[in-house]
Amino acid sequence: MLKPFLGLLALAGVAAAQVCPATPVSCTDASIVNPVYVLSGDTQVPVLHRVGKLLRAQPSPTTIVYIPNGSCTNLTNLYTNKFTAGTGGGPYYIPADPTFDVTQKTACPCTLATAIVPDVANSIVFPDAKSCPTTPVRPGTIGQFQGPVQAMVFAVPYDAITHAGSSQQAITAEEAYLVLGIGPTDAAVPPWSDPAFIFGRPASKGTQVSIGENIGVPAAKWRLLADAQHTIDQSSDLAAALAALANDPSAEKALGILGAEIYDKAANRSKMHALAFRAYQQKRAYWPDRTSTSFEKQNVRDGHYALWSYVQYLAPVDGSGVPTKPGVKLLIAAMLGEATGLVAAASLPADSLDGVVKSGLVPNCAMKVQRSSEGGPLSKYDDPAPCGCYYDATVAAPGCTACDIATPCASGVCRRGFCEVR
Amino acid sequence: MRALLLFGLLMAACTDKSAAPQGTQDLSVPPDMAMDCVSNPVTSVELLNACTTADSVDKMPFYPTRAPNGQLPPLP
Numbered sequence: 108m109l110k111p112f113l114g115l116l117a118l119a120g121v122a123a124a125q126v127c128p129a130t131p132v133s134c135t136d137a138s139i140v141n142p143v144y145v146l147s148g149d150t151q152v153p154v155l156h157r158v159g160k161l162l163r164a165q166p167s168p169t170t171i172v173y174i175p176n177g178s179c180t181n182l183t184n185l186y187t188n189k190f191t192a193g194t195g196g197g198p199y200y201i202p203a204d205p206t207f208d209v210t211q212k213t214a215c216p217c218t219l220a221t222a223i224v225p226d227v228a229n230s231i232v233f234p235d236a237k238s239c240p241t242t243p244v245r246p247g248t249i250g251q252f253q254g255p256v257q258a259m260v261f262a263v264p265y266d267a268i269t270h271a272g273s274s275q276q277a278i279t280a281e282e283a284y285l286v287l288g289i290g291p292t293d294a295a296v297p298p299w300s301d302p303a304f305i306f307g308r309p310a311s312k313g314t315q316v317s318i319g320e321n322i323g324v325p326a327a328k329w330r331l332l333a334d335a336q337h338t339i340d341q342s343s344d345l346a347a348a349l350a351a352l353a354n355d356p357s358a359e360k361a362l363g364i365l366g367a368e369i370y371d372k373a374a375n376r377s378k379m380h381a382l383a384f385r386a387y388q389q390k391r392a393y394w395p396d397r398t399s400t401s402f403e404k405q406n407v408r409d410g411h412y413a414l415w416s417y418v419q420y421l422a423p424v425d426g427s428g429v430p431t432k433p434g435v436k437l438l439i440a441a442m443l444g445e446a447t448g449l450v451a452a453a454s455l456p457a458d459s460l461d462g463v464v465k466s467g468l469v470p471n472c473a474m475k476v477q478r479s480s481e482g483g484p485l486s487k488y489d490d491p492a493p494c495g496c497y498y499d500a501t502v503a504a505p506g507c508t509a510c511d512i513a514t515p516c517a518s519g520v521c522r523r524g525f526c527e528v529r
Numbered sequence: 530m531r532a533l534l535l536f537g538l539l540m541a542a543c544t545d546k547s548a549a550p551q552g553t554q555d556l557s558v559p560p561d562m563a564m565d566c567v568s569n570p571v572t573s574v575e576l577l578n579a580c581t582t583a584d585s586v587d588k589m590p591f592y593p594t595r596a597p598n599g600q601l602p603p604l605p
Contacts, residue, residue, distance in 0.1 A: 279588055284601055285596075288605075289602060290605075294595055383586040385586075386577055388574045388577065389577040390566075390577075390578050391578075391585035391586060391587055392585060392586040392587075393583055394583075398584045405583055410570070410577060410579065411576075411583060413577065476576055484573035485573040486572075487570075487571065
């Protein structure tokens with residue numbers, strides 16, 4: 108039974124490898140057309156793959172070359188012009204081959220034969236001293252661009268097929284504070300009292316920074332076992348650690364954190380489930396989505412789920428605050444899904460916002476709440492050109508009306524093929 | 530009367546379809562178990578507690594032995 112499965116995995120590996128050169132090329136090789144060197148949070152790798160593939164397929168291609176790392180490390184490296192491999196490996200680049208599988212963990216590796224200056228960095232936390240206390244002050248020549256929303260989750264092992272695993276459904280901010288801030292052993296909050304089964308990230312990682320700000324435990328103060336099996340560098344490895352416990356007798360004790368777009372991968376949702384989260388001063392706990400099994404991030408979008416932040420893009424800008432490199436302007440516009448004055452609308456892939464949504468991120472135009480600091484208070488948000496119905500349709504959530512020139516909306520405005528409120 | 534209130538609160542908690550509270554209720558802290566929701570939310574707390582059709586879970590937030598007088602202990 109196992110052999111055919113392993114055979115399929117091997118074939119998949121061969122297929123993935125074929126899109127990359129047998130020997131990695133230099134990251135400055137001529138085959139890497141119009142490179143944009145990106146310091147990326149590892150949770151943002153999936154969206155870089157999707158959007159990067161679209162940009163690579165444009166008539167005038169742009170190639171995303173990225174190094175995965177922590178949000179705070181990315182900021183430091185951008186401010187100090189450092190583009191070197193991090194603990195997550197790299198650099199990697201999006202290949203021209205249209206068969207490139209965007210769900211791969213990494214794209215094609217390339218080598219740093221010569222020094223490269225990074226063009227842009229992303230951070231899934233607000234780039235300030237509160238989120239990243241050891242990061243230098245942002246130089247005045249670096250601009251900040253607020254991108255889509257990224258949610259984070261507490262997750263526990265659970266096998267969706269065998270129904271083995273943790274029975275836990277929710278966690279409160281107070282419980283999270285005690286387990287992670289006081290420490291599993293001292294806090295003795297059942298069932299999360301064994302530090303051997305509590306999994307977090309290094310303090311530079313945005314997922315931990317953001318969740319930490321929401322529960323009142325700064326990332327550097329999380330009481331995790333300090334070894335690589337518990338303070339896990341890459342989110343995909345943390346997901347694997349949780350998944351490995353799905354059918355383990357100790358699954359009930361386990362608790363980890365993930366970016367929602369990592370959790371939302373089918374392979375992960377089949378081996379774990381997110382916990383509903385009850386924030387301070389909240390009366391009930393909610394999942395990021397309307398139910399524990401849906402994908403529409405309804406509770407992130409309307410303010411019932413507090414564990415989220417914006418993906419911020421930072422890049423050198425001119426005196427008008429516009430990114431100096433054309434490829435960076437294109438990347439930021441693609442992540443926003445609109446030209447926003449950065450690029451000509453015709454140069455933007457028409458389906459770039461699809462790539463953002465399908466990567467598990469929420470465009471600002473689909474949000475109904477906003478915040479201005481990491482873990483800060485929420486307030487209402489009304490986007491001038493809302494895309495909530497487009498978003499729902501893209502994630503297969505029901506309830507919206509399609510429209511076009513021949514089929515106008517009975518009320519509201521037809522945007523991106525769906526009737527929006529305005 | 531106090532015992533009756535405690536019993537009532539515990540029963541309310543146990544009607545939840547999901548995991549029951551793991552700790553003992555701290556009576557020094559008003560139980561935040563009201564089932565009402567906010568119809569026209571404006572503030573952050575109101576948005577968190579706005580009426581919704583989304584699934585949710587009731588879970589008691591405090592661990593009295595670690596949060597005397599309703600206050601969480603300071604971080605080490």
